[in-house]
Amino acid sequence: xxxxxxxxxxxxxxxxxxxLVGFHKHDHKNCVETALTTAxxxxxxxxxxxxxxxxxxxxxxxxxxxxxGAYAILDALRxxxxxxxxxVAYRALDFLVKNGFVHKIxxxxxxxxxxxxxxxHSPAFMICxxxxxxxxxxxxxxxxxxxxxxxxxxxxxxxxVVEAEGLCPSCTEKA
Amino acid sequence: xxxxxxxxxxxxxxxxxxxLVGFHKHDHKNCVETALTTAxxxxxxxxxxxxxxxxxxxxxxxxxxxxxGAYAILDALRxxxxxxxxxVAYRALDFLVKNGFVHKIxxxxxxxxxxxxxxxHSPAFMICxxxxxxxxxxxxxxxxxxxxxxxxxxxxxxxxVVEAEGLCPSCTEKA
DNA sequence: GCTCGCAATGTTATACAATCACACTGAGGG
DNA sequence: CCCTCAGTGTGATTGTATAACATTGCGAGC
Ligand SMILES: [Zn+2]
Ligand SMILES: [Zn+2]
Ligand SMILES: [Zn+2]
Ligand SMILES: [Zn+2]
Numbered sequence: 397x398x399x400x401x402x403x404x405x406x407x408x409x410x411x412x413x414x415x416l417v418g419f420h421k422h423d424h425k426n427c428v429e430t431a432l433t434t435a436x437x438x439x440x441x442x443x444x445x446x447x448x449x450x451x452x453x454x455x456x457x458x459x460x461x462x463x464x465g466a467y468a469i470l471d472a473l474r475x476x477x478x479x480x481x482x483x484v485a486y487r488a489l490d491f492l493v494k495n496g497f498v499h500k501i502x503x504x505x506x507x508x509x510x511x512x513x514x515x516x517h518s519p520a521f522m523i524c525x526x527x528x529x530x531x532x533x534x535x536x537x538x539x540x541x542x543x544x545x546x547x548x549x550x551x552x553x554x555x556x557v558v559e560a561e562g563l564c565p566s567c568t569e570k571a
Numbered sequence: 572x573x574x575x576x577x578x579x580x581x582x583x584x585x586x587x588x589x590x591l592v593g594f595h596k597h598d599h600k601n602c603v604e605t606a607l608t609t610a611x612x613x614x615x616x617x618x619x620x621x622x623x624x625x626x627x628x629x630x631x632x633x634x635x636x637x638x639x640g641a642y643a644i645l646d647a648l649r650x651x652x653x654x655x656x657x658x659v660a661y662r663a664l665d666f667l668v669k670n671g672f673v674h675k676i677x678x679x680x681x682x683x684x685x686x687x688x689x690x691x692h693s694p695a696f697m698i699c700x701x702x703x704x705x706x707x708x709x710x711x712x713x714x715x716x717x718x719x720x721x722x723x724x725x726x727x728x729x730x731x732v733v734e735a736e737g738l739c740p741s742c743t744e745k746a
Numbered sequence: 747g748c749t750c751g752c753a754a755t756g757t758t759a760t761a762c763a764a765t766c767a768c769a770c771t772g773a774g775g776g
Numbered sequence: 777c778c779c780t781c782a783g784t785g786t787g788a789t790t791g792t793a794t795a796a797c798a799t800t801g802c803g804a805g806c
Pocket of ligand 2: 564
């Protein structure tokens with residue numbers, strides 16, 4: 397997981413910059429804790445309730461630093477003594493997605509912790525088809541050809557899904 | 572289904588241009604037959620086998636002119652006397668997607684006939700959250716912010732998913 | 747003709763993803 | 777104290793996708 401959290405530009409409040417420094421393993425424990433603390437603060441500030449289940453799911457996604465399916469999350473919840481039926485995981489994920497702590501990767505039907513939560517952004521993702529690593533970047537939906545087509549036809553864009561599939565740097569090297 | 576097959580630019584071999592003319596209902600029977608004939612020709616030319624099941628699935632998607640789930644397709648296949656187990660539909664869809672006759676809409680887990688098959692293109696879609704209409708436009712993956720981020724990090728883009736969700740013109744009017 | 751290889755299809759079963767329906771709890775607010 | 781309501785736990789169900797294996801049908805070569 398060498399190339400996570402890369403972004404093309406400086407972005408507000410990146411969760412884990414150390415990940416950029418290549419093979420140098422970053423202080424991930426600290427990175428997770430910082431993100432959790434920040435999330436707690438933001439929830440308190442905005443009157444959101446980061447309950448134990450939700451907090452656990454977010455912690456897990458931050459920990460893994462890659463996309464996890466709902467049932468993988470569910471398994472982990474079971475092991476931690478939480479409820480183990482699908483709705484438990486999906487409700488927590490709904491909350492986290494709605495409030496921008498987590499994104500859904502449509503291509504994988506899986507979820508990943510946001511790399512710069514708090515910022516109002518339209519995420520774009522790069523997904524390695526070989527090692528399943530996922531990196532978050534920014535997209536600009538209204539600009540570009542799609543925006544032009546939307547304006548031309550009167551379509552009102554509310555949300556965009558932008559996901560690129562391919563080979564990450566380290567998998568490219570191996571090939 | 573007023574605004575289907577719109578594209579921001581002229582494109583090669585559009586399946587059904589009439590759809591552009593607003594409320595004027597186009598000659599859909601002819602539009603489907605033309606697309607099927609073209610597909611058959613291209614398959615013959617490239618040594619692909621447009622078998623009965625595959626042909627039927629393509630015909631259905633052209634007919635509907637919107638995104639259909641795999642099991643909706645499966646139901647129709649059953650009624651036509653084809654096999655009715657999931658793999659029957661999925662194999663046909665795999666073939667059609669691989670050869671560019673059909674696209675998958677990741678956001679909907681559904682499939683839609685390509686608006687300009689034969690052209691080597693990266694599709695982008697506009698999906699109305701109210702009436703489920705889907706329109707195909709072109710995207711330019713390598714250009715724009717995502718392409719820049721990819722180049723910056725050494726990610727090799729092989730395929731892109733670009734899907735915008737929002738309100739189509741006619742649903743916007745009603746609101 | 748016969749058999750081999752191969753692609754497509756059929757069938758069973760199962761894994762993975764998402765939602766519905768309902769009961770229970772526990773923290774506020776009258 | 778009771779009520780409300782958001783969050784949670786649980787069972788059941790529906791939808792999406794694949795695994796694994798048997799069968800069919802057709803052309804190439806013997
Ligand atoms: Zn990290
Ligand atoms: Zn990789
Ligand atoms: Zn048409
Ligand atoms: Zn609409």
